[in-house]
Amino acid sequence: MLVPGILFYALFRYLPMGGLVIAFKDYNFYDGILSSPWAGLKYFEILFQSKATLQIIWNTLQLSVLSLVFGFPAPILIAIALNEVRKSWLKRWIQTIIYLPHFLSWVIIAGLVLTLFSIDGGTINKLLAQWDMEPIPFLYRSDSWIAIFVGSGLWKEMGFGAIIYLAALSAIDPSLYESAGLDGAGKLRQIWHITLPGLRPTIILLLILGMGRLMEVGFDQVYNLQNPTVLEKAEVISTYVYKVGLQQAQFSLTTAMGLFESLVGLILVLSANALARKFDQGLF
Amino acid sequence: MRESRGERLFSYLIHAGLILIALTCILPFLHLIALSVSEGQAVDLGRVWLWPVGLDFTAYRYFFENTPALRAFNNSVVITLVGTALSMLVTVLTAYPLSKRYLYARKPITLAALFTMLFSGGMIPTYLVMNNLQLTNTFWSLWFVGLVSTYNMLIMKSYFENIPSEVIESAQMDGCGEVRLLGRIVLPLSMPMLATLTLFYGVGYWNMFMNVILYINRTDLQNLPVIVQSMLQMQSMANMNAMDMVQQQELISEKLKAVGVMVMVVPMLVVYPFLQKYFVKGIMLGSIKG
């Protein structure tokens, strides 16, 4: 039964992984992957010697940890909230609507952000002006920019992310709620004692998997929301690699950076799993 | 059961909060819809908000007549339907055995799969493999490159593992073999999760962009995201003789982009309610009692 799966992984995932050697070679088209001259750790040196690189790695971690801290619970809360909606037509409508933003590209969302938060014509600042307050440069201060970054990511994904929790919720035995209600447990207690434990395996699983993606702050999101004033905090690995690497055929450099990201992801996943094992919920 | 005042308040808050959130999510779409059917000039001057200014469907007509959009749409449908079916099939075939605790090589294989979620050979090496297998320029390259999403597979495996053992054991006592067990018991019980993953794969294939760019050369096999992306990047063409440049400008503008986005999103809107039907409460319950 496993045969097709194993074939797939072997052919399309592990075979190309051989190409990772590019990170250790001076890869060029003429010599190809196999014959390109070895360069050892040269590209890693180039990456890590630059002062900017450390700042960029820090930015990447910062943005992605914040996104995780705020963005991870949001879909869970949404799913639980939706679960409490009694009228099923309303529930369906809301579910469908809130999952829409997932399909908007960041180009569009960046435009929306601009409309809301810009200094001169932004909706919020216009309101502030009506109340005789000074406009706030939301997009140009690192702290507010980061908040907007995390918030917009949350808004975009929470509806879509809730889907899997909704699926998990439907596996919880409704009679548990009934009996709890009969025993006099209020809504909140029911949620705490039934819903959350029911979701526990799913939550932990997604958390561990999410760790592996920690270094992957989405290119599109950052690239479209960035502006020159906040670049100090808003330049992340993916945008940096894009500006330096892809645009100048620096394949070895970009592969080296990617390899580094993967390594960090691996360490994080293994650690998260080890932690989860203590609670008997390890992935493996 | 009488609801306490606190509970009623709680309920109101939840409903209000959700409705508020839903509003923020739908407003951008109203704006896009309005853009796509408004008069071109109003769009260019930034005058359209939530309601169309004037009614003008030429952008939709242009989209389907003057670009390869229709063909791309059909391609997208084929790619998505077949891809999703194949992916679900192989994912089930992979996740199910891995969920069995008695399977010999279970842990190493799972780890190996997880590894691929973190490490990847990259654009060029993967292309080289695909090229050597002569799969480029066919839909098969798209279906193979994304055949199993390890993320999805691990979710599925975890779900299978969490099916109460009583159900499985009782079926086994009735003399059920592995395949029958999978087909008649496990899968029906997993409908919500299967529906969810079908949606995930479906969305993935529907929006597939970079892979299509890389592996497909023939323009008649391109899918919708590629065409829409070209539109988003389109600048005014070097057609200098157009007396009606004004009209042309309208087309190659925010309006057309809005049309592109709408065409991409509407199918997703239509599909989701269907899948929601599978999120039936108490699905596990029915199996135990039965």
Added chain:
Amino acid sequence: MQSPIRKRYQKLSLSLASVVLAATAVAGCSQPNEGASEGEAKKPKITVSVYDRGNIPASEGTLEDNRWTRWINERSPVEAQYVPVLRSEAVNKLNVMFASGTAPDIVNDYDTGFRDSLYKQKQLLPLDDYLQYAPEYEKLLEEYPQLRKVGTKPDGKLYEIGKINEPHLQSVAFIRMDWLKKLNLEVPKTTEELYEVLKAFVEQDPDGNGKKDTYGINMSYTSGGMVDSMFGSGGWKISEDDQVVRSWDNSLEALKFKKRLFEEGLVDRDYLADQNGAKAKQDYLNGKMGVYLPPAITNWFENTVTDIKTIRKTVPEAEIAPMMQPKSPMGQFVHHVTNPIQMTTVINAAAKNPQAAMEYINFILQSDTALTLKKGVENEHWTKDEDGKLKVIDLDKNMKEVDWAMDYTMFYSLPLNPHLLFEAAYDLSDPDQKAGLAMMREADSYLLNPEAKYPALAHYEHMPVLPSELVVINTNVSKEVSDILVKGIIGGAKYSAEQAIEDARAAWEKSGGKQIEAFMEEWYKENKETAFLGEDALEVVRSQLQ
């Protein structure tokens, strides 16, 4: 145990299976089917890359097979098979093709860095031995030797084929003459005068609506570069003693000016977030901008006729005119020109039949071929009127059948054919279009000002390509510097322009800027004669205009 869910599940799997089978049949049948020209099997075959802009109507076919590919293959001495690459992902796609040895014989791409990376990886064919097969191009090389100069790589061989572009500024400022008249002001000739005019535009309510809602000028996206040009702040320049140095002094003046504009509200304070200049353009089209700096002018007709029409819909009395770049304390400069010598095409070193490739190029370069591919077939798409001027019969027909095919002639030098010039688009019987043409000519005349210098070392497509060790350093340090400069503009009274420039210089030096300077000096010394610098570009353009 046949629960309703199970039944549904069975139906689902059955339908899925049938879909799989059906689609497999469909997908399997999509075999490459380009054996259209069977009888011509004797013609040598080549492959050519062409940009895919996603704008070919379905009824016309595909980029690989449509009326024009058929037209070309009927007449050309070679059989050309086209390989489409999406415009926005061209570099990625072509890279992957070269990596796998599947790249086309003729590669067309505007990205200088990309073509150069191909050269460095020995993927390009030197052209000298094959020029004989493309006499049209040889002719062009004699008339415009700069084409050879620019297409030659450090090893002294010719690798790139290119085209001449019409001589124009890359962009020009447009000013509201009616506002000037209303406020009794003259067209500003110096940056100080410009400042005064902008101030008046913002504070004296020129649109007479009682609200202070007008903008002076825009700096969003690349428009800020136009302000830099006024001060000759292009990053590098040639010093009095003929060395390449950084243009810090110019940058300082430019920064001071921009800072004033920002602090006094003469520009949109959100200009930094206007990522593509769209908002600025909207403000202009809505009649709210006094001096508009278009990020780039790709189509003069659009900026001189279409935009005006749009503005007049809101503000019927608007009068727009181009404005010469004002003189700054650093001197009189012109803005960048459109690249007069633009390289577009290279040949794959692995091409099996370079001679055939050159013959194909030669065919496209022939005047009639190019004209047909750009405007259509005579009498079917256009006719010539009594004055010999080309008139398109039906614009919609052309839009549907011809206009999308523009990239087949990507390497053709448009100015060679008078029917293909920008000016041919203007119908002089329409007073607005006549005025528009006059505007374009007016803008061109600014180039002829003998006092005006080029604002940078060279056009960005002709700047030297850095070696890989310096690429990372350059990206980083350029970013740091530009960040500091931006802070200098918006940082308020506490952060003066002088302080910003000082900090920028310090950052430059600390992060390896000196290495880049060393490289540039070296490069200039060695390549002074052969490089195509800003002044050279200006020279070419001036000679074309006269």
